[in-house]
Amino acid sequence: MKFTEAQSEFIQLWGNFGSQWGINKTMAQVHALLLTSDEALSTDDIMETLAISRGGANVNLRELMVWNLVYKSAKPGDRKEFFVAEKDMWEVAKRITRERKRREIEPLMHHLNRLKTVDEADPQSLNFVKLVGDIERLVGRMNKTSDTIMKMEENAFFGSIIRLLK
Amino acid sequence: MKFTEAQSEFIQLWGNFGSQWGINKTMAQVHALLLTSDEALSTDDIMETLAISRGGANVNLRELMVWNLVYKSAKPGDRKEFFVAEKDMWEVAKRITRERKRREIEPLMHHLNRLKTVDEADPQSLNFVKLVGDIERLVGRMNKTSDTIMKMEENAFFGSIIRLLK
């Protein structure tokens, strides 16, 4: 398979995969394009390669910067902005996890907590309060456990670096 | 807050939360309704409470059964089908994880593996192959990690049961 062919398959794949999770398909495709590019790309490069509008390219690039997955990169003598993706996939995973936690887990926990103020007199409330409590504990525990495992993985990562330096 | 009020807020919440991940909003709402119902519900109950059509109720109930989150439950003397949700949230988490792995991770890994057959002559392929390999390792590791989380949580769960028995 030729590189360009493999690259465009990867862009498609990443776009479909992203849109199965709550991530905009085009945003995932821009990300995939930058991940597979050795050079920094301009908005025009991205518009051309992905056949999307200037507006779309701009909005998705800025969103990728909010997620900390893409940075601006100036080229001397060129007024245009160029963009590069963070290539360390471990960093990528950490940043996606962090952003999703912030956007989803935190508001969920907040809402669930509020729901526990349900009137306890209603007999149906008994199971309801238990359910909400179970979900809180489950989500909270998974959140903590994923932090623990991220740290474990990180230590394993740095551990192997340190061994290399010895 | 009254029970019915809290219940409908929960249904909304679960629906919105589900649709942020790739889960159909109505399916998540049907799930939420069944999770918060003490009694088994008929298709008509669900249509009425959520104000959805018979077709929608039917399709989403069957999808919930594919995910193993909802079961049919017969009522003696009634020809209608009634439905109940699995109430053990730990089981719910395991089944959702299992289904998403099957639908998303396995096909992704398969596609990524195929992309590694890219022509190595192209200088851009060097980074491409590294990227694909990194993603494979990362996804594979996260997959294992989620197994680890599940086992840790399961042990924590049984651990607390055992403590109760002592």
Added chain:
DNA sequence: TTTTATTTTCAATAATTACTGAAAGTTTTA
């Protein structure tokens, strides 16, 4: 300051995704 290059915004539109409702299919009862 004016011109030019570039980025950003957002109303209109397109694409996608989900839902309805009635007809067809199935199962049960009489």
Added chain:
DNA sequence: TAAAACTTTCAGTAATTATTGAAAATAAAA
């Protein structure tokens, strides 16, 4: 076997979500 009760399907439609493209805003150069 026929009628009744209930479930399933799916073409048409509605709702949601994403994209375009041109105008406005901003920044740099002349």
